[in-house]
Amino acid sequence: MxxxxxxxxxxxxxxxxxxxxxxxxxxxxxxxxxxxxxxxxxxxxxxxxxxxxxxxxxxxxxxxxxxxxxxxxxxxxxxxxxYLDGKRIKDVLNDLSEEERDSICTKIGESIARFHNNDIIHGDITTSNMILSNEQVHFIDFGLGEKNNEIEAKGVDLHVLMEAIESTHSQYSSCFDYVLEEYKKVLKDDANLVIKKIQEIVKRGRYR
Amino acid sequence: MICLGIEGTAHSIGVGVVENVSGKCKVLSNMIKIYRPKKGGIHPREAANHHALYIADLLKESVSKAQVDFSEVDLISFSKGPGLGPCLRTAATAARALSLSLNRPIIGVNHCVAHLEIGRGTLDDCKDPVLLYTSGANTQVIAFAEGRYRVFGETLDIGIGNCLDKFGRTVGLDFPCGPQIEKLASKGKKYLELPYSIKGMDIAFSGLLTAAEQYYKKNESLEDICYSMQETTFAALTEVTERAMAHTEKDEVLLGGGVASNRRLCDMVQTMAHDRDARFFVPSKDLCIDNGAMIAWLGVLMYNSGIRMKVENSFIDQRFRTDMVDVSWHD
The missing domain is CATH 3.30.200.20 (Phosphorylase Kinase; domain 1)
Structure with a gap:
């Protein structure tokens, strides 16, 4: 090697x-x-x-x-x-058509729900940590991840993505809604509990 | 343009006078009076009473130290938020009174953004930094992106200064505890394992605080606990700052806030900057802590970019977030 x-x-x-x-x-x-x-x-x-x-x-x-x-x-x-041959979602998301963007966000939501179903917390879900290769969204960099079955952990995990979309793709903030929509469908547990948790985490942040 | 700024978000009441010299900030005076509670943390009403008691004298002293006359002041700026309501209202009331009696425009500014702008305004070559803003209440990693100062990471529970102060109070140190903890830490030798909690670019300290208090109950040496707390929390702060720099692809880092006067924190961030070929900036201590000069300077920037405020609209905002400010003065 x-x-x-x-x-x-x-x-x-x-x-x-x-x-x-x-x-x-x-x-x-x-x-x-x-x-x-x-x-x-x-x-x-x-x-x-x-x-x-x-x-x-x-x-x-x-x-x-x-x-x-x-x-x-x-x-x-x-x-x-x-080795994955592809591009970071961060670099392509803003340049896609609305339809493509929605479809990518749907895939992101599905994948997050799948690993959350197995209590895998990514820990750093940003668009820099996703690679579009062979029309699939690959998740990379689980370096800050953990195994955790708590709603809190899943909420924090999604909250990181929400902030990343707000800061890096601020003109397409509806992206996060598409992520959540699919997340709700695929998550085995009640996703509304996680979504409620996200809102709670937002409020917990200073000066919200 | 000469601007007088009044800071009053928490324990400090400050008056600064600055002059705009071809786009750079010249600090003419910067006077601060700090409320120090005899016991426990900051009581908002007591702090506001303290500010009300000293503001009139501070205004006179600051203007006279700046060697200007009140009539030469072109603009009055005040800390609109975020902060403790009673303290903010006291500073804003003083600003309104001054604005009306001198017949000069008033402008309310965001305290966190002011911490960043004073670095850009006073330090040569500091143009587009990632700010690590560490104080008692605030711990944020801020950088300019898409028209605003965005928060790339922040504490999920308590500010780093607050974490140190709370621990300090438990072990009987006086407020503010940071400088004493720094002294104790310099004598620490043994590293005691503490939780290192990073979520993406956000950070949490409350678990570490509890663990540190447990070590104290188990009679571990105070020096070792302080050493371990500093090493762990500052490493985590440096790490989130580096992550934000990598994410935003910026090559300048700026420190701000009271905790920036800690030598160890400065060293760590400076080392990180050096290792990634980035430039490191830290304003002088009186411009790092809460102060009037930074409020005045942000007032100048906002006024010059065409932002106006009427006295009747000069509200305070306790929950004024960094990313709520439309930044029209930054290229």
Whole structure:
């Protein structure tokens, strides 16, 4: 396995293109942060790498499009996974036709409901963390995710997306309504409880 | 243009006088009086009484220190919100009285936006930063996007200053507890595991506060607890700031708010900025804490972009959110 070029440098990890047993692959390596003490740094890197690999695998089992995990290296904080050929939803959403946009948002809502049905919390649902590939919306970066069956956790998960849409796609704020509409249909539990929770979280924020 | 700004959102009443010198902010004076409760946290009414007691003298002192005459003041600005109602009303009342007696226009401004603009106004090369605004009540990561200052991350429960103050009170420190906690933390050696709670770009502190209080009950050394609290909370704050910078693709970071005077927090954010080739900015301490100069400067920016307010519409707004302000003065 050879490390080639870095294609993206995020806030906490570097993404580079690699090969895994002949397949084109992606390596996500969590970078040690010199601003925090080693104790916290080691704990976060190892914990997040392990948790992320586990959640991606479970999300796939729930029927959500995610990259296939090839290998996990906890000590160095590296996950090797399938290369997805596509574009970030963040970069395409504002340029789509209304119809396409609605259809994408419906798919997003369906996928979130599917992993929530299995108590998987993504932890950072933003449009930067979704890749449109083969007409499917793939979810990436489960690095802040967790397993949690509480309505609160699911509400917070969706609230992150709501804020991301408000800040990055502010002229298309109805996107979130389409997400919720499909979410309601696919979620096994009563989605209204989660939606009520989102409203509660909004009010809990300062000065709402 | 010379503007006088009155700040009164919480424990501080401040009067600042600033001058617009070819688009940059020149601070002529910036006087602050801080209400320090003898016991417990801020009582809004007591704080407002404190502000009412000192505002008249502060106005005179600030104008005289600025070496201007009241007649040379072109604009009166005040903190419209967010903040404690009685405190806001006291500052706004003073602003209205001044506006009417001097016959000068009045303008109410957003306190959180003022924290960001004073950095842009006074620091060279600080043009389009991500602001990490950390104070007692507020903890927000703010950046300009699509016509407004948007909140990319914020606390889901209590502000970082509030978290430190509450812990400080439990262990018997005086308000504000931040500086004493910083001193204690510098002597801490052992890291005690504390919850590190980030949800997307949002952050939570109440679980960590409870855990820290538990350590104190179990007789862990106060120095070690303070050290662990600072290391954990500041690392989380730095992380959400970095995430916002990556998300917005900005390469400037600015600190603001009272907690920005903590050396360790500055060091962490500066290191993060350095590691990602970004520039780091922090205003002088008197411009980081709640102050009148920043209120005055935002007043100048808004007035110059054509925004007007009548005295009869100069309401306060306790829940005035950062992202409610239409930012017409930013390119």
């Amino acid at each position: 050879t490390k080639k070029n870095i294609i993206y440098r995020g806030a906490e990890a570097e993404i580079c293109i690699a090969k895994y047993k002949g397949f084109k692959a992606i390596q996500k390596k969590r970078i040690p942060k010199s601003y925090r003490i080693k104790h916290i740094d080691d704990r976060l890197i190892s914990l997040r790498t392990k948790e992320e690999a586990k959640l991606i695998t479970e999300a796939r089992q729930s029927g959500v499009a995610v990259p296939i995990i090839y290998d996990v290296d906890l000590k160095n904080g590296i996950i090797t996974m399938e």
